Structures are given as structure tokens and as C-alpha cells.
Amino acid sequence: MRFRWWRATVLTAVAALALVYLAGLTRLGEAEAEQLHEVPALAADPTAELAAMREAAPVGGDDPAAALDAALADSETAADLVAAVPTADTGELGAALAxxxxxxxxxxPIEVTDFFADLGEEPTAWLAVLYPSVIAEMPGAPFDARMAANxxxxxxxxxxxxxxxxxERPWTDEAARPPRAELDxxxxxxxxFLYLDPYNNAGDGSWIEVVGDLDTAANVAVLVPGGSAVLSSANFDLYYNRAKSFVDASDGELAVVVWAAASWPSGWIEESWASWSQVAAESLASFTFDLRNQIGDDVPLxxxxxxxxxxxxxxxETYDLEGDQVLHIASAGMGNDVYSPEDYTEPCRDRFSITAPGDPISYVQGMPYVPLLGHGADPDDFPGVRNLATGSLPDDPDAVDDYxxxxxxxxxxxxxxEGVHSHSEIFYPESDAWNNILKVLLNEEPELADEQPEANDAC
Structure with a gap:
């Protein structure tokens, strides 16, 4: 009898792990089941139909920028616009948008970009105001329009x-409910934001944020946060600050896109499962084609x-994606079941890694393969990767951390x-590690660590 509690505990733990495992399989199945739809084409000039849409909208005028400002000044108008959904009964443009x-x-996303390019810049700007819910989350829609819609x-x-x-109840008549702090x-x-979903991740939200000017930057980077990448977490502002520190130091040479547009794990148990990263990875790979198409072929990514x-x-990297080089920053691994450059679609892509001595992430790097568990090879030992030196924090009396x-x-x-806190210290501005990360993002030559993995002889 005295052992029943122990058996019950073990059975409960095994059942919980099984449920998490099955949930991971479900997420993968959903991702693999997605199919691309055909992007419609407009046969007729949509000018008259767009004018009718504008006439029926709660904002007016001849300038979409002014209409946007007016809507932002009135939350009820903004809510009406966000709730608006195009229908086929307005004409060909409405049917296409629907x-x-x-x-x-x-x-x-490339075909979607072509659709809006054929439509024209000003009509697209109007659609961002008239139907923000359509434009805000649409891969391939022009970035300026998506940011306006969001x-x-x-x-x-x-x-x-x-x-x-x-x-309404008597106790709510004059009660004030504060808005969500992370949004307010x-x-x-x-x-x-190129994407802002306050309701994803069980209400904690997800996002894609642009820091810097994508139109003028000579270099562009996509920064993917660590665990708990949700709007309600401190990481929402933290990764913005980290991206901004690099952008501000680049004198306009760099723009950073903070990408957290997926369901995200929180805590060591969830983060040990690979299914979250596998589903997010497919979405990220698709996004890189959208990004490349809009920044051009000549901008290093x-x-x-x-x-x-x-x-x-x-x-x-196990999918086709756009990217000139990859940087692993205190990374959990090279990807579930990735143990060789040949496991990638581009084995010879330039790759860098930076992990400080004593960083606890080292305990999970390079774990043996288990389906849906762990994150593959240790980035610091991966053939062909160049390890960056981590060095020291700045001794300037005005130096600050990333908060x-x-x-x-x-x-x-x-x-x-070094040590436990190095997992974040590598982002402290003006530190040796931070400077080396910045050099990679600017496509400059960084300072390498003394110990380097073996070369990739195939390259």
C-alpha cells in the first residue's frame, strides 16, 4: 500500500510526457498539412471599386496616411476597421481580398508581393487602412502596408x-479595467510590427518587429529570441532593446527583424522538446523568402x-531558405537530428557560434538524437563553424546591461x-562578445576564439 503513491506519480509523469510528445506530433502534422493557395489576379481596373470601399469606410479623405492617423486617434474607428472583412459582393477586388x-x-509570399505591386502603392496603402486584419498578417504584402495595418x-x-x-452589472458600472500593459x-x-497577434500562445501573443530602416540598411539580420518569446514576457522588450543596441551602433548600416511569429515554449521542460522549434522553423524559412524579396538580392542577410x-x-536550415550567414548565440543546438553540415540544404553556408565558458546552455548542446527531444549538434563543435571570442564586459563607468x-x-x-549569467551577458552593449556579434551582423571580420571546430572539408 505504501508504494501506491509512488506508482501513481510515475504513471502520471509518463502520461504527461506522452501527451506532450503527442502534442508535438500534432503540431508537426498540422505544419506539414499546410498547402499553398493560388494568388488571384485582377483582370479589371479596381479604381472604382476601391473608391466605393473608401466611401463606405468610417474614415474619409484623399490621403491614406491622413486616414490612418485619424483612425489611430479614435479607438472605436480603429476597432471598426479591424473588424471589417472584404466580401466578394463588392466586385473583383473584394473577391480577391476575401x-x-x-x-x-x-x-x-513572392506572388502576393506581385499582386500588390500590380495594384499600386497608394491603393495598397488604402487597403491597409480599410482592411487592416487582411493586410496585417499576410506574408508577401508590402512591409510598409503591414506595419500600418498593425x-x-x-x-x-x-x-x-x-x-x-x-x-453590465452594478459592480462594473464605474469600474475601470486597465488595458494590457505590454500593448498599452x-x-x-x-x-x-510586420505581425502582431496578441492572442496567440494561449493569449500571451507573438510578433515580428522591425528595428531600423529596411529600405536603407546595408545589412539586414533576423534575430530569433530564446524561450518565453511572448508579448507578456519581459523578453518582448528585452529583445527589442538588444536589437536596438546593434542598430544604434551601426550608424544606419544595419536593420534587425526580431522574429517570434510562432507558438513558443516556456521553461526548460517545454524548451527541451523539438516540436516547437520544428514548426517555428518552417514558418521562419518561409519568411526569409518574403524578406529577401522585399529587401532585394544585394543586401547581406x-x-x-x-x-x-x-x-x-x-x-x-533543413528547409530551403534565404540567408547568407547564420549566427548561433548561446544556442541550444543546430536543430533536432542535425549532426552534420550535409543535413542542411546548404552545407557550406557561413556559420558562426558564440557561447561563453560556463553558460548552462552547454548542458543541452549536442545531446544524442531522440525523436522530438533535444536540438542536435553542439554549435561550438560543428564542422565549419567559426567560434567567436566572448572576452570581457566593458569597464567604462557609464556601461550598462541590456536592461x-x-x-x-x-x-x-x-x-x-563566463558562468551562469553569461547567457545574457554576451548581449551587454560594448562588451567583447557584443562587439563580435555586431561585426558578424555587419559582415565584418570578428575576433575568433582560441578553440575552433574542424573545418568542413566539403567546402
Whole structure:
């Protein structure tokens, strides 16, 4: 009798692991089942139909930028626009937009870009205002239009978060419900989103954010965050600050896209499972074609992943993707079941890794293969990878960490980047590690670590 509690505990643990494993298989199955839909073409001039759409909208005028500003100034108008859905009964343009919306992202982003290019810049800008829910999440839609549409999504969602969905009660007559803090802090700022879903991740949200100017930057990087990459986590602002530190130091030479547009794990148990990274990786790989198509072929593109984000970019390399080089930052691994450059579609792509001595991530790097568990080879030992030196933190009295807190006040100025806290310290501005990351993002020659993995002889 005294052993029954032990058996029950073990059975419960095994059942829980089995359920998580099956959930991972389900996520993979859903990802593999997605099929691309045909992007419609317009046979007639949509000018008259677009004018009718504008006439029926709650905003007016002749300038889409002015209409956007007016809608942002009135949360009810923003909410009405976000709720608007195109229908086929307005004409060919409405039918095309409805088809694009119903496709739910299962579209070739390059063909979508061509659709809007044929439509024209000003009509596209109007559609971002008139139907923000259609444009905001559509891969291939012009980035400027998506960022404008997501401003309206942000305004409407923030206002909605402060309202009560239940019927009025005496105790709610004059009660005030604060809006979601992570959304409210963005209102009136210059932060720009290519994707913003406050309801994904069981209500914790997901996003794609642009830091810097994609139109003028000589180099572009995609930064994939580590675990708990959700709007409600401190990581939402943290990775923005990290990206901004690199952009600000580049004198306009760099733009960074923080990519967290998927369901994301939180905590060591969830982060040990590969299924999250595998599903995210497929979406990331698709996004790189959208990004490349819109920034042009001549702009060097770097994919960088921190911690769990390294597992995402690693597995993304098992798909066709756009990217000139890859940077693993204290990365969990090269991707589940990746143990050789030949496991990638591009075995000879330039790859870098940076992991400080004593970083606890080293305990999970290079775990043996188990289906749906672990993240493949250790990036620091992977053939052909160049390891970056981690060095020391800056000893400048004005130096701060990536939260803006003084290093001197913490008593860590000038210390060697190592140990438990090194997992974040490699991002501290002006540290040797931070400088080496910046050099890679700018396609400059970084300082390499003393120990390097074997070369990839095939390259």
C-alpha cells in the first residue's frame, strides 16, 4: 500500500510526457498539412471599386496616411476597421481580398508581393487602412502596408483589452479595467510590427518587429529570441532593446527583424522538446523568402538565434531558405537530428557560434538524437563553424546591461564573460562578445576564439 503513491506519480509523469510528445506530433502534422493557395489576379481596373470601399469606410479623405492617423486617434474607428472583412459582393477586388484572407497565410509570399505591386502603392496603402486584419498578417504584402495595418490592430486590441465582455452589472458600472500593459506601452511609440497577434500562445501573443530602416540598411539580420518569446514576457522588450543596441551602433548600416511569429515554449521542460522549434522553423524559412524579396538580392542577410532561437534557425536550415550567414548565440543546438553540415540544404553556408565558458546552455548542446527531444549538434563543435571570442564586459563607468542598468552599480564592470549569467551577458552593449556579434551582423571580420571546430572539408 505504501508504494501506491509512488506508482501513481510515475504513471502520471509518463502520461504527461506522452501527451506532450503527442502534442508535438500534432503540431508537426498540422505544419506539414499546410498547402499553398493560388494568388488571384485582377483582370479589371479596381479604381472604382476601391473608391466605393473608401466611401463606405468610417474614415474619409484623399490621403491614406491622413486616414490612418485619424483612425489611430479614435479607438472605436480603429476597432471598426479591424473588424471589417472584404466580401466578394463588392466586385473583383473584394473577391480577391476575401480569397487572400481566407487562405490564412498559405500563400506564396513572392506572388502576393506581385499582386500588390500590380495594384499600386497608394491603393495598397488604402487597403491597409480599410482592411487592416487582411493586410496585417499576410506574408508577401508590402512591409510598409503591414506595419500600418498593425498599428490599427494594436490600437483596437489595446482598447478592447480594457473593456468588459460580460453584461453590465452594478459592480462594473464605474469600474475601470486597465488595458494590457505590454500593448498599452506601445501606443504612440515608433515601434513597428510586420505581425502582431496578441492572442496567440494561449493569449500571451507573438510578433515580428522591425528595428531600423529596411529600405536603407546595408545589412539586414533576423534575430530569433530564446524561450518565453511572448508579448507578456519581459523578453518582448528585452529583445527589442538588444536589437536596438546593434542598430544604434551601426550608424544606419544595419536593420534587425526580431522574429517570434510562432507558438513558443516556456521553461526548460517545454524548451527541451523539438516540436516547437520544428514548426517555428518552417514558418521562419518561409519568411526569409518574403524578406529577401522585399529587401532585394544585394543586401547581406544574417539569421541569428539566441538560446532556443538557435534551435529554430538551425532546424530552419533543413528547409530551403534565404540567408547568407547564420549566427548561433548561446544556442541550444543546430536543430533536432542535425549532426552534420550535409543535413542542411546548404552545407557550406557561413556559420558562426558564440557561447561563453560556463553558460548552462552547454548542458543541452549536442545531446544524442531522440525523436522530438533535444536540438542536435553542439554549435561550438560543428564542422565549419567559426567560434567567436566572448572576452570581457566593458569597464567604462557609464556601461550598462541590456536592461539599461549600470554595470558599475552591479559590481561587474570589466569582468570576464563566463558562468551562469553569461547567457545574457554576451548581449551587454560594448562588451567583447557584443562587439563580435555586431561585426558578424555587419559582415565584418570578428575576433575568433582560441578553440575552433574542424573545418568542413566539403567546402
Amino acid at each position: 480569397a487572400l484572407y481566407e487562405a490564412g497565410g498559405g500563400l506564396d 498599428q490599427l490592430v494594436l490600437e483596437a486590441t489595446t482598447a478592447a483589452s480594457a473593456s468588459y465582455d460580460s453584461p 506601452q506601445l501606443i504612440g511609440t515608433d515601434r513597428r 544574417t539569421l541569428a538565434g539566441h538560446s532556443y532561437g538557435g534551435a529554430v534557425i538551425g532546424y530552419a 539599461g542598468v549600470s554595470l558599475a552599480e552591479q559590481g561587474i564592470s570589466g569582468k570576464t564573460v
